[in-house]
Amino acid sequence: MANVERTVAVIGAGAIAGHHFGAIAGMKGLRACAVADLNAVRAEELAAQFGVAAYRDYREMIRSERPDIVAIALPHYLHKEAALFAASYGCHMMLEKPMALSAAECDEIIHAARLADVRVLVGHTQHYMAENIMAKTMIDSGAIGSLVMMNDIRHMDYYRSSRPDWFLEKTKSGGGILANLGTHSIDKIQWLAGSAVRKVNASVSYHGSRGNVEGSGLVYLELENGMPATIAQAGYNGAARNETEIIGTKGMLKLMTGDSLWVSTGGPYEQVDVPRSAAPFELQYGDLLQAIAGGGETSCPPKYGRDVIRVLETVYASAASGKEQYMEGEDATSM
Ligand SMILES: NC(=O)c1ccc[n+]([C@@H]2O[C@H](COP(=O)([O-])OP(=O)(O)OC[C@H]3O[C@@H](n4cnc5c(N)ncnc54)[C@H](O)[C@@H]3O)[C@@H](O)[C@H]2O)c1
Structure with a gap:
């Protein structure tokens, strides 16, 4: 188990993306592979900083990179469509809070994750x-x-x-x-x-x-x-x-x-x-990795993200x- 390395592709190269890349860089068992943003300048800046590939289209990124984990750091109205696409490629998810725009959208994500048998951690950072x-x-x-x-x-x-x-x-x-x-x-x-x-x-x-x-x-x-x-x-x-x-x-x-x-x-x-504990985002990724390895839920599963919504x-x-x-x-x- 110790030698398993999971790849992570990040969607959205905005304000929070650096926290994701920083955590991934500091952790054993994880390797960032790519970033996608409609804003090519932002994507390329992060890509250069963390030595990963840059994409404009996140669908193309997922199709090409086939990452184990997708981090979704997009505006809230795009969480659902990105989560459904990631699930359709069998990717586990680090899905930023709030989970989606409505409980109905959360239900679609929960359903898709169940069908694909992938783990989801909704980024309720307070726990970490x-x-x-x-x-x-x-x-x-x-x-x-x-x-x-x-x-x-x-x-x-x-x-x-x-x-x-x-x-x-x-x-x-x-x-x-x-x-x-x-x-x-x-x-x-x-x-x-x-x-x-x-x-x-x-x-x-x-x-x-x-x-x-x-x-x-x-x-x-x-x-x-x-x-x-x-x-x-x-x-x-x-x-x-x-x-x-x-x-x-x-x-x-x-x-x-x-x-x-x-x-x-x-x-x-x-x-x-x-x-002093590890940085919150490292603890979040550790939680997700544990759920992936053990097949159980994360501490912030999509059902809980939906409850908050x-x-x-x-x-x-x-x-x-x-x-x-x-x-x-x-x-x-x-x-
Ligand atoms: N956990 C926390 O404490 C915390 C803190 C800040 C933000 N967040 C959450 O993180 C998410 C992102 O927030 P942010 O502050 O980084 O926002 P942001 O606006 O800085 O970044 C969003 C990025 O998504 C890109 N984008 C928009 N549409 C896209 C598309 N179709 N394909 C690819 N890229 C696209 C934008 O160009 C932008 O760079 C939100 O859900 C927010 O609530 C969480």
Whole structure:
């Protein structure tokens, strides 16, 4: 097993592609072979940097290279068509989040992956970040008692000029800050709590300087285990923030994802010593490789990616109707 080397072809040479290539380069058992992007300059730059072949057409790349794994790092509206094509060539998939534009599209991907008997990891990076892993370990060990609530806050300039236009077009992105970053928060809350969302109440606003997607959202969630949680996200001008407060009966955690973790069991927060782990994308690829070798599911299988999309759809349904919405009997059982 140790000598097996799997090849990876990356579709999309945009902002996140370098993280994929960087992880692949640092791992045994993986070798990047190609990159495809409609933007030939971007594809060729990455190809030169990582010593792989460049293509404009991802279909041609898959037909020629026959990679073991395809990493799909495309605008959201293209995830489904690329995933179906990759599955039709028997390729395993590292499929960026959010999984697709709708639960119906996710179903098509799930069906195609099953038929082709290929493994899929949906890139819910939250599961692989060192501070988050430590927070999960502390929660599961009972360090802060039984969970009472979580409050997740994220602010950033969502309309910065460097953001590609497709992120701000609803038909291409599926939504604004909540579709892009809110899906991280939905995932983080469900995963940390080990419980699926069952009820949603949400408000959104549309005051962006570009496009037609929401620029903020305030979301109240209730999980199957009864725990309430909030997500507050704003993409207008102001100070950036990324903070999750996790409150239990015996203490609290303050999780600054990608930065630090803090604990209080009385008195002010104290910083937790977080052991350094491999980079999140390396852990993601390790997870996928293990599933390929063992024939089982990844830790973020497509069924779970679909569950996150279902919650997002319910968030938008609540915001549109002005009423709380239930998850219609579906749950995220595959966390
Ligand atoms: N896991 C994370 O933390 C994380 C972070 C950033 C982005 N993402 C996700 O990664 C994906 C890509 O995001 P990004 O920021 O890299 O976007 P991006 O716009 O920077 O890159 C997308 C690339 O796809 C190319 N492209 C568009 N249509 C194509 C086609 N038909 N064939 C080939 N190439 C095509 C574009 O030219 C562009 O270079 C999205 O799903 C996004 O949500 C995940």
